[in-house]
Amino acid sequence: MVSLPPWPAVATLAVGVANLVLLAYIWPWRDEPGGWWFLVVIGVQVFWCGTYGVALLVFDPLVREALEILTWLPINWIGVCFLAFALEYTGRVDLLRSSAFGAAVAFEVVSTALVVTNPVHNIVWSGFELAPAFGAATVTYTHHPWVFVQFVALFAFSALGIFLLLDTVISYGPLFRKQALAIALTPVPPAAPFFIWVFKLGPVPQFNLTPLMFLPHMLLDMYALFRNDMFEFKPATRRTAERAAVDDIGTAVVITDQQGRVINLNEAAGETFGVDRPEVLAAPLGALYEGDLAVTAGEQAAxxxxxxxxxxxxxxxxxxxxxxxxxxxxxxxxxxxxxxxQRKQRLGVLNRILRHNLRNDLNVVVNYADLIETETDADIAEYAETIQRTSLDLVELGEKARRAAQALDGDQQIVEHDLAALVSDVAADVREEYPGGTVTCAVPDGVRIETDVRLFDLVVRSLLENALEHGNGDVTVAYAGTDDESVRLTVADDGPGIPDHELSVLETGEESALEHGSGLGLWLVTWGTTALGGEVDFETPADGGTTVTLTVPGLVRGSETS
Known part of the structure; x- marks a missing residue:
């Protein structure tokens, strides 16, 4: 009479075949997020069922121990493979390339080496002997500490994978809830019998029921696949989209906790604030910038x-x-x-120039032209001189507007220059335009700056011209040291000082019919300085005179002077 093989071996092999069928079914989804790793997990289960099922049929001690070593290979690797699947399926692919995951893989490489070479050193187990049960070639041996180390590692990797999937359940709501929950529960059925086998509990401690429990594991997988479109609706898609929504947007975005500490920021924020992400994590939001900003919900200008x-x-x-x-x-x-x-300010100021300055000056021209027709020859020269002067003022105003448009609207060309040479060139031009004035330069040689020459020229020229036009003819431009990565210059005159209403307009940044400046020069200074990324400060003491402090970024380190 032909004896039937023991049922534990048949059942274990049958579960392996069922998992092999599942693997074949999943194959078309191999390129989906987590697909390959899911195939690897199922493949490891097939290998475990196959080796253990065959081992239960072999009673030769040497061959049986060799098969037991093969059975231990999936024990080593199934946990880390499940963790890899969870990381990729939930959109955390970057962690697969992390040093922490690399350490997990390295640990399993060491553990595998110890298992394969165990007959030589007996670090993993010893006392291997057959202890048949239910007609199968079950075995018993003494579990040494490394078995329990591997047990802890397996459960730790599996638990972390479960946590990641459950986090998806909690975070992403009903869209991914059922399939993620089902996959998260798949390690639970095999975990209980593996615990019993490791600690030799129960009436038949030598029989490892873990491979048989891959059947409910497989049923949960099938539920996720067939009932809830596991690879059709992928958490990785949403996580990647959320990350892209922040990382790929061209606007600076910073995430803080409730205390205003930086938790994350995108690449655009790093470029805007000139920081590297790792350096500012956990730092206060205010560490990214200088200035006042209230971290309260709502919109604000800063x-x-x-x-x-x-x-x-x-x-x-x-x-x-x-x-x-x-x-x-x-x-x-x-x-x-x-x-x-700045464009809005320029439009407002130029609108005022056209509406107010040009209209008033042209009225002067028209009125004096009328007088020429009616007055005596003796008065004509005086009237003509007024017309000429007013017309030249209009021409100069137009020239300033042209220079401003060229400097402010064009692309900046940042080039390294000697600061003293830049200032001296502007001062020389201004001296020719105002031969009756005195321009003194007190800028030492050797200080170098990376800046846009046209904008720098516009700012310094406007300051000197404004000082000579409204002062008493003497102006000094001087080096005032450095500030962080910026250079400070002062332009001082002994004139009557800039009227408060002119400074008020610059501070508010807007002109109105009642509140506006008298010309274009101070606006050019403000616009040009802002375009350079610098700052300008006006001081008008009660006893007269004006000192303008100009702070321009771009100091070349090593060229400072005291």
Whole structure:
């Protein structure tokens, strides 16, 4: 009579075949996020069932121990493979390339080497002997500490994978809830019998039921695949989209906790503030910039010094909430509106120039032209001189507007220059235009600066011209040291000082019919300095005179002078 093979071996091999069928079914989804790693996990289960099923049929001690070594290989690797699947399936592919995951793989390489060479050193187990049960070639041996180390590692990797999948359940709501929950539960059925086998519990401790429990494991996999489109709706898609929404947007975005500490920021924010992400994590939001910004929900305008430049921002701060609706931090979006705000100012000022200055000056020309027709020859020369002077003022105003447009609207060309040479060249030109004035330069040689020459020329020229036009004919431009990565210059005159209403307009950044400047020069200074990323400060003491402090970024380190 032909004896039937023992049922533990048949059942174990049958579970292996069922897992092999599942592997073949999953094959078309191999290129989906987590697909290859899921195939590897199922493949490891097939290998485990196959080697253990065959081992239960072999009663030769040497061959049986060799098969036991093969059975231990999936024990070593199934946990780390499941963790790799969970990382990729939930959109955390970057962690697969991390040193931590590399350490996990290295650990399993060492563990595998110890298992394969165990007959030589007996570090993993000893006392291997057959202990048949249910007609199968079950075995018993003494578990040494490394077995328990591997047990802890297997459960740790599996638990971490389960945590990642359950986090998806909690974070992403019903869209991925059922399939992620099903996959998270798959390690549970095999875990219980493996625990019993490692600690030799139960009436038949030598029989490892773990491979048989891959059947409910497989049923949970099938539920996720067939009922909930496991690879059709992928958490990785949403996580990647969320990351792309922050990382790929061209606007600076910073994520903070409720205390205003930086938790994350995108590449655009790093470029805007001139920082590297690892350096500012956990730092206060204010460490990214100089200036005042209230970290409270809502929109606000902010004038900040960021990345070594003065910038104007529209800042939108929105509460960041978890799936339960609890406030956990803020999303802070910095929209750089420096150029937009400057264009708006320029349009307003040029509108005033056309509406006010040109109209008034042309009225002078027209009125004096009328007088020429009616007055005596003796008066004509005086009237003609007034017409000429007023016309030349209009020509000069137009020339200033042209130079401003060229400097402000073009692309900046940052080149390294000697500061003293730049200032001296501008001063020489201004002296020719104002032969009755005195321009003194007190800028030492050797200080070098990386800047746009046209903008720098526009700013310094406008300051000197304004001082000579409205002062008493003497102006001094002097080096005032360095500040961080910037150079400071002062332009001082002994004139009557800039009227308060003119400075008020510059501070507010807007002109109106009642509040406006008298010309274009101070606006050119403000626009040019802002375009350079610098700052300008006006001081008008009560006893007269004006001192303008100009701070321009781009100092070449090593060229400072005391």
């Amino acid at each position: 004038s900040l010094r960021a990345g070594g430049r003065h910038r104007e921002f529209n800042v939108d701060i929105t509460p960041l909430r978890d799936a339960a609706g609890t406030d956990v931090g803020y999303t802070v979006v910095f929209v750089d509106v420096t150029a937009e705000r």
